[in-house]
Amino acid sequence: MELFDNLLMGLSTAVQLKNLGFCLVGVLIGTAIGVLPGIGPIPTIALLLPFTFGMEPAGAMIMLAGIFYGAQYGGSTTAILVNVPGETSSVVTCLDGHQMARQGKAGTALAIAAISSFFAGTVATVVIALLSVPLAALALKFTAVEYFSLLVLGLIAAVVLAHGSVARSLAMVFLGLLLGLIGIDVSSGAARMTFGVPELSDGIDFVPVAMGMFGLAEIIANLERPAERRVVSQKVRDLIPSRADLRAAFPAMVRGTMLGSALGVLPGGGAALPPFSSYALEKKLAKDPSRFGHGAIEGVAGPEAANNAGAQTSFIPLLTLGIPANALMALMIGALMMQGIQPGPQIMREQPQLVWGVIASMWVGNLMLLVINLPLIGLWVSMLKVPYRLLFPAIVLFCCIGTYGIANSLFNVWLMLGCAAVGYLFIKVGVEPAPLLLGLVLGPQLEENFRRAMLLSEGDFSVFLTRPISALLLGAVALALLAMLSPAILRRRQEALAE
């Protein structure tokens, strides 16, 4: 069995002592920032990028991946104990998880959340292993034409799945594409919109934009709201759920995992979509929907499984096609390129140790989270007592140093400052910055493939429709856009995305 050979090879990389160490460091940092509201995995990974420069590629990717899924675990702890989502992905866990905590079942809620996440993580690891090989084989047949159509599909999916207005998100994609065009044009050597700044000739760095718009702008907006944070001050006990609890939670866990795995693969699928959809599904399937919102255990198990499965399967487009499914995966691409590895379909053949090592490490990391997380609950709770007035200046400082450290350039710090101001404007006028980031990252690839496709077809635009795979992909784009315009689906989407 090739599948098991691959997984075993990966496992042998993942259980090397130093990689186990990196995995542990990653999931611990991830849980910590997941627990803390107001700092997410994007600024953290951006901050740690310079650290990974001297590491081996496998170790670096294992650690960064650990931060990502570790944050999903941590976010739900805060959601259950404080009723504040530590991460956007754990917003729904607040609904029933916190109710369970108030009924004295905090331990059960935490345990079910952890077990669901572990179960989903295990299944998702197998899903990645199963899908990666055929997808990578398919991707090797891709020419510039198919790549262009795939990138368009990814960008449109980002719009469809984003919160808020479709027109606004589409505009943000184009704004991101424009930013991505900054720099010296590869084929002609002409400087485009560089303002004569030498730092811009290689293009705009992704990290200062992400840190400014996600990290700093969020902090400013957070400070405007009145602070309110209360920890459930009961002792967390009964960490082992009863058999009846498990039996009630298990079907929801399975459904959440399937839903999350499917939604995670979609490019542009944000962190919020899988748990929201799973919650809606569980509520619809329940015999007595009125229990939801009052501590229904399925309302914790389903979304938690969905969010963890989605977090992991969002690695599939990155590993097989070299296309990031979301802003976080774009950072992962940055990390790979810093290591001198060009992401794309060839990565599976050329770097099997790395790819399968990272995949296997996800399962190892999930196991670590299950084992270490529950006993460490006390530590995470005490971290929540660090007041925000101390936390945010520290984040501001680390954002500054981290942005500077990526290229040792003060220009990037100024760029981050500008992006923070623009990000604040975006929050005020109600637009999401995520589509912009995706546009910025995919922009250069989009232009490159578009140019090459046009060169091959001698300027004939119909080539995108006459090649079957490309036509299929663009058909999906058209379908998604048409669906967005139809009023019935528009209404249902608003219901689904409404909190």
Place this chain on the structure above:
Amino acid sequence: MTRRALDWRDLILGLFLVAVATGALWMTRRLPIGSAADMGPGYMPRVVSLALLGFGAFFLLRGARHAGAAIEPVHLRPLLAVLLAVGIFALTAERLGLAIASVLTVLLAGLATRETRPLESIGFAILLSGLAALLFVKVLALPVPLWPR
């Protein structure tokens, strides 16, 4: 006579997009466009900018015709304090060194909220500065001076 209701969020976003698109079109006006089969460096910038211009105009029109949700009031204190904190870091990091720049950044950022207590903030700033120096300069060997040159 009633005043026509406006959607300020749409109007501001539209204005922003039109401004960005116009700026980009102006900056790339000299780049050769080429043809679809042989694109010049100006082809994509123009396509994308024109699309942005279209979006900007759409939001401006929509904002002028419908009423929308009001923009939440802007609080200047956190906005200015955080931006100034980043600015002071950019100004001082290479001249005065990471140690002093870190203290200044943390202190300025602290001004963003009334909850900050002066003494605690100073102590915390010095602690963070020491930590940052240890982590980034000693462990990671970031090539930034620690003290004024």
